[in-house]
Amino acid sequence: MAGNRRADRRGGGEASPLRLVAIAVILIGLVLVSLRLLPGSPFESNAAARWGDAGSTTDDRSTGTPTDRSARQPAPAPSPSPSLEPLPFQAKDLKLDIEGWYSWSVLDRRTGKIIGSKNMDETSTTASMIKSWIVADYLRREADAGDTPSDAKLADATRIIRDSDNTRAEQFYNSVGRAASIRRLLSMCKLNDSSVAPDGGWSRTALSPRDTARLGNCIADGTAAGPKWTKWLLNEMRLVRGAGDFGIRKAFPATEQKQIAIKNGWIDRTREQEMHINCLAIGDTWTMGVMVKYPIDMGYDYGMKNCQKITEALLRPGV
DSSP: OHHHHHHHHHHHTSOOHHHHHHHHHHHHHHHHHHHHHSTTOTTOOTTSOOTTOOOOOHHHHHOSSOOOGGGGSOOOOOOOOOOOOOOSBOOOOOOOOOSSEEEEEEEETTTOOEEEOTTTTOOEEOGGGGHHHHHHHHHHHHHHTTOOOOHHHHHHHHHHHHHOOHHHHHHHHHHTTTHHHHHHHHHHTTOSSOBOOTTOOSTTOEEOHHHHHHHHHHHHTTTTTHHHHHHHHHHHHHTOOGGGOOSGGGGSOHHHHTTOEEEEEEEEETTTTEEEEEEEEEOSSEEEEEEEEEEGGGOHHHHHHHHHHHHHHHBOTTO
């Protein structure tokens, strides 16, 4: 019996069939798990992120609605407005060796801005400079009435502007109502400093350099002569010749002078014992008024040259 018991214990050390099956199942399970984790295996898990793949993003999980990425882009900065070319003039206080009184003003036709001397609102008598308005007033009124000036009248207007003819200017002034014409000037051109002459004559109309620049703009923008005659009048003012061709535009290069329209005035005032010299000029983007007064015995030429001298002192370098 003792021998049989020893035999039973040896038999009990061998694996039973059930234990072998269990071990096999565990081994197979471990193999399958290994295969799912092995890259490239047919059993690989689809949920595992591969190296180099982009994983799932928050946007993909949050909603099924496509994201508008343009809404997240910063708003484009507004394009800057193109800057205006500077005028040929620079604002500054002038300390010139000029006898008597002088004043100047420049108007930027693009913006309406006016610069000038501290006394640009002070007035002087216009003399022939006012003839630019008298002719403009005549031409506009003719057009408003449905009439066209005769060739003879246009020839007279040419003489008034180009040659500063006093006799024809007086005739035109009478035809437009004399002082009533100057009151239209003050109203239509919005002149704030100026006034009708006490005697109602055109020569003693009081204008400031600031209002002279405004008069130039009133002519240039078509208000004074109206749409039909503005181009004609500006062309005549570019053709001023002889004694009246001096002042502002003479400060510019010769190639530019022909494009600048002008009307000047010059007179000896015996009552005041003064010379009154006035300059009006119209450029493409600007208008300018310069006025000087000084002792009568110094003659015309002194004031004519000083209109130019003042302009030269205000021009930007390189003009």
